[in-house]
Amino acid sequence: MGRILIVDDTLFMRTLLKNILFSGGHDIVGEAGDGDEAIAKYQELKPDLVTMDVVMPKVNGIEALKGIRAIDPNAKVVMCTAVGQEQMVKLAIKTGAKGYIVKPFQAPKVLEEIKNVLSS
Amino acid sequence: MSELDAYRSLYIAESRENHENIVKNLLLLETEASETAIAEIFRSAHSLKGMSASMDFKGMERLCHAMEDVFQEIRNGKLAVSRELMDSLLVASDQIEAMLDDIECGGPGIPPNLDDLENELKRWIGKGGIRGGPESVTPPAAGDTSAPGAESPGMPAGAPRYSLAIQLTDTCDNPNLRAMIILQNLEEVGTIERVIPDRSVVEDGEFGRRFEVEITSDAGLDALKTIATTTDVLSATVTEGGRKTPVPASPPAPVQPLEKEDIRTAKQPEKVEKSREVKNIRVDISRLDSMMNLVEDLVINRGRITEIARGHQIKELDETLNMIGRSVSDLQALMMDIRMIPLSHIFNRFPRTVRDIANREGKEVEFIVEGGDTELDRSVMDGLNDPLLHLIRNAIDHGIERPEVREAAGKPRKGTLLLSARRDRDNVIITIKDDGQGIHAEKVRKKAIEKGLITPEEAQALTREEIIDFLFHPGFSTAEKITDISGRGVGLDVVRTTLESLHGTIKVDSREGEGTTFELLLPPTMAIVNVMMVRINGRRCAIPIHNVVEVAGLDTGNIHTIGGRETILLRDEVMPLDRLDDMFGRSPATEILVVLQHQNRKRTIAVDEIEGQQEVVIKPLSKVVGTVRGISGVTIPGDGEVVPVLDVNSIVSET
Numbered sequence: 125m126g127r128i129l130i131v132d133d134t135l136f137m138r139t140l141l142k143n144i145l146f147s148g149g150h151d152i153v154g155e156a157g158d159g160d161e162a163i164a165k166y167q168e169l170k171p172d173l174v175t176m177d178v179v180m181p182k183v184n185g186i187e188a189l190k191g192i193r194a195i196d197p198n199a200k201v202v203m204c205t206a207v208g209q210e211q212m213v214k215l216a217i218k219t220g221a222k223g224y225i226v227k228p229f230q231a232p233k234v235l236e237e238i239k240n241v242l243s244s
Numbered sequence: 245m246s247e248l249d250a251y252r253s254l255y256i257a258e259s260r261e262n263h264e265n266i267v268k269n270l271l272l273l274e275t276e277a278s279e280t281a282i283a284e285i286f287r288s289a290h291s292l293k294g295m296s297a298s299m300d301f302k303g304m305e306r307l308c309h310a311m312e313d314v315f316q317e318i319r320n321g322k323l324a325v326s327r328e329l330m331d332s333l334l335v336a337s338d339q340i341e342a343m344l345d346d347i348e349c350g351g352p353g354i355p356p357n358l359d360d361l362e363n364e365l366k367r368w369i370g371k372g373g374i375r376g377g378p379e380s381v382t383p384p385a386a387g388d389t390s391a392p393g394a395e396s397p398g399m400p401a402g403a404p405r406y407s408l409a410i411q412l413t414d415t416c417d418n419p420n421l422r423a424m425i426i427l428q429n430l431e432e433v434g435t436i437e438r439v440i441p442d443r444s445v446v447e448d449g450e451f452g453r454r455f456e457v458e459i460t461s462d463a464g465l466d467a468l469k470t471i472a473t474t475t476d477v478l479s480a481t482v483t484e485g486g487r488k489t490p491v492p493a494s495p496p497a498p499v500q501p502l503e504k505e506d507i508r509t510a511k512q513p514e515k516v517e518k519s520r521e522v523k524n525i526r527v528d529i530s531r532l533d534s535m536m537n538l539v540e541d542l543v544i545n546r547g548r549i550t551e552i553a554r555g556h557q558i559k560e561l562d563e564t565l566n567m568i569g570r571s572v573s574d575l576q577a578l579m580m581d582i583r584m585i586p587l588s589h590i591f592n593r594f595p596r597t598v599r600d601i602a603n604r605e606g607k608e609v610e611f612i613v614e615g616g617d618t619e620l621d622r623s624v625m626d627g628l629n630d631p632l633l634h635l636i637r638n639a640i641d642h643g644i645e646r647p648e649v650r651e652a653a654g655k656p657r658k659g660t661l662l663l664s665a666r667r668d669r670d671n672v673i674i675t676i677k678d679d680g681q682g683i684h685a686e687k688v689r690k691k692a693i694e695k696g697l698i699t700p701e702e703a704q705a706l707t708r709e710e711i712i713d714f715l716f717h718p719g720f721s722t723a724e725k726i727t728d729i730s731g732r733g734v735g736l737d738v739v740r741t742t743l744e745s746l747h748g749t750i751k752v753d754s755r756e757g758e759g760t761t762f763e764l765l766l767p768p769t770m771a772i773v774n775v776m777m778v779r780i781n782g783r784r785c786a787i788p789i790h791n792v793v794e795v796a797g798l799d800t801g802n803i804h805t806i807g808g809r810e811t812i813l814l815r816d817e818v819m820p821l822d823r824l825d826d827m828f829g830r831s832p833a834t835e836i837l838v839v840l841q842h843q844n845r846k847r848t849i850a851v852d853e854i855e856g857q858q859e860v861v862i863k864p865l866s867k868v869v870g871t872v873r874g875i876s877g878v879t880i881p882g883d884g885e886v887v888p889v890l891d892v893n894s895i896v897s898e899t
Contacts, residue, residue, distance in 0.1 A: 133287070136258045136295045140251065143593060146633050147600035149641070151735065179290045206294050208312065210418060214447065217424045223475065224425070226417040228298040231600065233415075237475040244429065244471075 126172035126242045127153045131162040131188065132204065133180040140229060141175060141204075148235040159183025163191035166199070173200045173242055175225065178212045186216055193220050200241050204229075248299055250592045255299050256348050262288040263344060266311075266337050274330055286315040292340070303354035304343050310365035311336055317369050332364050403434065403460040407483040408472050412453040416476035420449035427457065429471045434461025453478075529622055532583055539576050540861040544880050546572055580769060583623070587665045587674075588616030590629050594636060594663065601640045608647050608658040609640055615665035620672055621769035627746050628674075628766075631739040635676045635762050636663065638736075643680030643760050653757065655679065667768070674764040683754040685711045695720060712752055713844060716740045744842075744893075747773065747790055773862050775879070775889065777855035778838065780824060781831035784887045786879055789857060791892035793839040798850055812837065812848055821848050822895065827874055842896035849895075862889050 128150050132138045142152050153169045156162040158180045166174060174192060178185040185203065192199045202223040205213045213224055223241040225234045265288045269281040289312040296304035311333065317323035339361055343353040355361070410426060412419050423446045430436060436443075438458040441451050461468060465482055472480035546568055553561045591613050602609040620628070644650075644659030651657055662677040685708045692698050692714045703711070714720050718737040743750050748766035767773070767790070775786035802813040803821060810821040819839065823830065834850035841847075860879040865872060876891035 134258055134262075134291050134295060136251065136254050137291075137298070139254060140298055143597060143633070146637065147597040147604075149601065149604060149637070179287050181284070181287060205418070205421075206290070206297070208309070208316075210421065210449075213418070213421055214424065217421060217428060222425070222429075224418070224421055227294045228300075233475070240474045244474075 125149045125151070126238070127151045127169070128238070129154045129156065129162070129165055129169060129171040129174045131156045131159075131174060131180070131185070132177040133157050137177065137204075137227070141234070144229060144231045144234050145175075145238065147231070148238065150238065159185065159188030159191070162188040163195070166192045167195055170196075173202060173238065175202050175204055175238075176216075176221070177204045178206075178209050178216070186212060186219060189216055189219050189221060200244075202237060202241055250589065251299065252347075253589075255295055256344060259292055259295060259304075259344055262292045263337065263340050266292075266340070267334075270330065270333055270337060273325060277325060282315060282318055286312060286319060289315060301343075301347060301353045303352065303358050304340065304347070306358065306362055307336060307340060307343070307365075310362045314365055314368050323368060329368060332368065336361055336365055403462045404484060405437070405458065405460045406465065406468055408457040408459065408468065409481040409483075410455055410457070410472055411478045411480070412476050413478045414453070416453065418449070419451070419453050419476075420447055422474075422476045423447070423451070423455055426472060426474065426477075429474075430457060430459055430461075430468070433463035433467055433471065434459045529583070532579070536579050536861065537863065539572070539579055540863075540880075542572050543576065580621075583621050583769065584619040585622055585625055586616060587618050587620055587625070587672075590625060590632065591616045591663065591665075593629075594632070597633065598636060598640065598661065601637055605640060606646060607640055607644050609644055610658050610660045612660065612662045613664070614662070618665040618667055618672055619768065620766065624746050624748075624766055624769065627742055631742045631764070632663075632674070632676070634735050634739050636661070639676060639678040639680065639760070643678040643682075645681050672766045672768050674766065675761060676764075677759065677761040679759040682756040682758055682760055683712055683715070683752075684756060688712060688714055692717075692720065712754060715752070716750075716844075747788070749790065773860060773889075774857060775860050776838075776857055777881075777887070778836075778851040779853045779855065780828040780834075780849075780851050782852065783828050784855070784885060785828070785851075786858075786860060786887050786889045787838065787840070788889065788892060791840050791842060791890075793841045793846065795854060796837045796839070798835055798837040814839070814848070817846070819846050819848050821850065823850050824874070824895075840892045840896060842893045845896050847896045860889075 128145055130138050130141055130145070130152060132141065132155075138155050138157075142155070145152060153171050154165045156165045160183045162174065162176065163183075165171075176185045176189060180188075183191070189201050189203075192201060197220075199220075200222045201216075201220070202225055203213050203216045203221045204227060205224050206227040213221070217224075222244065223237050225237050266285050269278075269284045269288075272278055272281045273285070289308045293305050293308035293312055296302075296308060314323065314329075314333070318325060323329070339355060343355060346355075347353040408430075410423075412422055416422055427436065427439065427443070427446070436457060436459050439446055440456040440458075445451055446455050459468070465484055468482050469480070472482065546565065550565055550569075553565055594613065595611055598609055598611040601607075639661055640659075644661065645653070645655075647657040650659065660679050662675065664677075665672060665674045667673075689703050689706075689711045692711070693700050693703055697714060697717060697720065698706070715736045716739075720737065740750055743764060743766070746766060748764055751763045751765070752760065753763070754760040774789040776789055776792055778785055778787060796814060798812075804811055804813065804818075806818075810823070811818050812821040814837070821837075823834065831850070831852055833852050836851050836854060837848050838851055838854075839846055839848050858881060860881060862877040862879050864877045865875065874891055874895050875888045876893075877889050878886050879889055880886055
């Protein structure tokens with residue numbers, strides 16, 4: 125059970141993910157629609173975990189990940205990836221992402237990864 | 245209605261926005277080589293693809309994927325924007341719109357010429373042919389490797405050496421990414437000596453699903469085991485000095501098909517008649533608000549003309565005005581109706597949530613939903629999803645007991661959770677009722693004292709209801725969860741705040757051992773508010789009825805001054821008395837006392853007279869006026885007078 129910040133530029137994906145995480149017993153402490161907002165919300169809310177979309181307007185997921193890790197080097201960030209984003213996610217992992225989940229989301233897999241990253 | 249259908253309207257609305265963004269930027273791109281436009285199109289195509297995949301709209305997913313690939317090429321400078329390319333892209337974007345129309349009408353959104361459309365786009369990336377399926381992955385580019393291990397600092401040379409053999413599951417989506425994460429985590433506790441196959445090969449994903457790692461580490465076998473046993477790992481073996489320790493990985497999570505089958509089988513046979521006629525249009529809720537305001541102006545002016553006509557006694561004019569009156573009323577009713585959607589819109593998402601939570605918690609729950617056809621204003625509905633989810637989750641997490649506990653208490657193994665909605669005169673009432681263990685008031689009391697919210701003496705004087713009300717107190721449950729108090733603390737303050745922002749209220753009734761009932765009272769719409777019209781110092785003022793607790797006679801003998809402030813004793817309760825002199829001037833003839841409440845704080849105001857109750861539209865103060873203390877807006881009843889609406893929240897919150 126963790127306090128989670130959801131970052132995605134579409135309300136649709138945020139809602140979908142929110143309901144999955146909620147049903148897994150997690151608390152959604154905040155949502156952000158772009159990287160800037162994600163960094164600001166991280167600073168403000170200090171969540172246990174962040175789910176981070178890669179492609180977003182203004183500041184993308186990788187930059188946001190860097191920003192968040194600058195605030196908190198131990199931040200647990202899980203990237204949300206889709207088919208065709210492997211290079212970006214590789215970069216994210218090298219930047220310090222702790223896990224990834226794949227779109228379209230499958231609730232059991234998402235919850236398993238979140239649980240594993242939270243307990244790591 | 246399947247579970248995914250609940251997301252359909254959100255999908256359509258957001259997809260249309262993305263489509264519009266694509267078209268807008270394509271047109272921009274035709275006139276100038278804008279990097280921003282390219283990035284925007286890529287992002288929108290990418291979002292559309294992701295959302296479509298989640299909804300299982302394969303056609304849309306494929307087309308958007310192709311478009312995304314084209315823009316990836318453009319972004320990488322491998323493809324120049326040309327007139328011909330623009331034509332292809334515009335055709336594709338027209339098709340996206342047509343597909344969205346089809347999906348909105350219940351179709352699958354798969355045009356007969358999908359393959360051609362897709363190939364037309366793929367032609368630009370020199371791929372051609374139909375892609376293998378949704379699983380196919382863009383081939384990884386070479387040369388993106390980091391040096392294989394062996395240089396991590398800080399690890400003494402004498403640290404023990406381990407071998408790990410890790411086998412990933414077949415369902416792992418990106419074995420290379422998973423392997424990278426495992427390697428990265430291992431690196432945090434030791435020095436990786438060798439990866440088999442080579443690390444760069446593993447990172448490029450060309451290693452089947454099995455890889456081995458040799459590592460020197462002081463972390464110990466257990467820690468390595470834990471790191472290696474993570475998501476997507478079928479089995480992991482850790483060896484130290486020839487001793488093998490097989491680690492059974494957690495079984496691969498069962499992949500649930502998200503009930504997508506239902507949609508496919510249900511929708512495919514009925515070939516949807518493709519028509520160009522647009523049956524639905526999407527309208528921003530704020531435009532409906534503006535329309536509502538205009539209708540309201542119409543109502544006011546009709547009232548004034550009626551007054552004028554009365555003075556002149558012209559029969560034809562009276563008749564015409566009556567006709568206008570009816571039309572205006574119908575128009576008003578229609579406007580309200582347009583904004584209403586049935587609660588099933590959000591209720592339908594919950595059975596799945598309940599099942600998941602119950603499974604996770606090892607509880608047996610019978611979930612009953614009633615009154616999903618009750619309608620609520622769209623703006624109210626939007627804010628309701630999260631509070632309801634909170635309450636439902638709390639009910640299962642903390643309310644309903646485990647089957648064996650229930651049996652021991654003489655209850656049926658299966659707990660019952662009822663979610664119901666009904667219309668009651670001017671309100672919509674939503675009830676969430678469980679037959680669980682109820683709230684232990686005694687524990688709440690202890691906790692409230694512990695948290696310093698009340699003193700033990702104060703606590704003694706409080707009733708059970710007042711004690712339970714502490715669950716809604718912001719300071720009561722913070723990050724810490726209070727599972728030992730049959731829960732109920734988690735985020736309830738947030739639930740109350742959200743409901744108040746929707747002009748609603750929440751009540752809780754709980755009996756120890758029998759269960760808990762939450763009752764949410766909501767206005768069906770926020771556009772129209774029920775107010776009490778009063779006069780203070782001869783001036784009219786409106787008070788939202790949901791803030792009014794009671795009206796009583798003002799007995800001046802009961803007014804006492806405490807600490808320089810007037811207070812009033814009403815029955816056994818002492819409450820602050822506010823005459824609102826600074827707003828309305830001192831009234832010589834206040835005879836009536838109105839008790840107001842916000843959250844749990846009460847305050848009284850003195851008024852001259854009560855004119856009655858009325859449904860009004862509250863108009864926000866114009867930007868020119870700005871924010872005014874104590875006033876949330878104005879309303880204009882039939883006689884055309886501008887009446888301020890009291891902002892009870894700010895008045896009560898003032899100390």
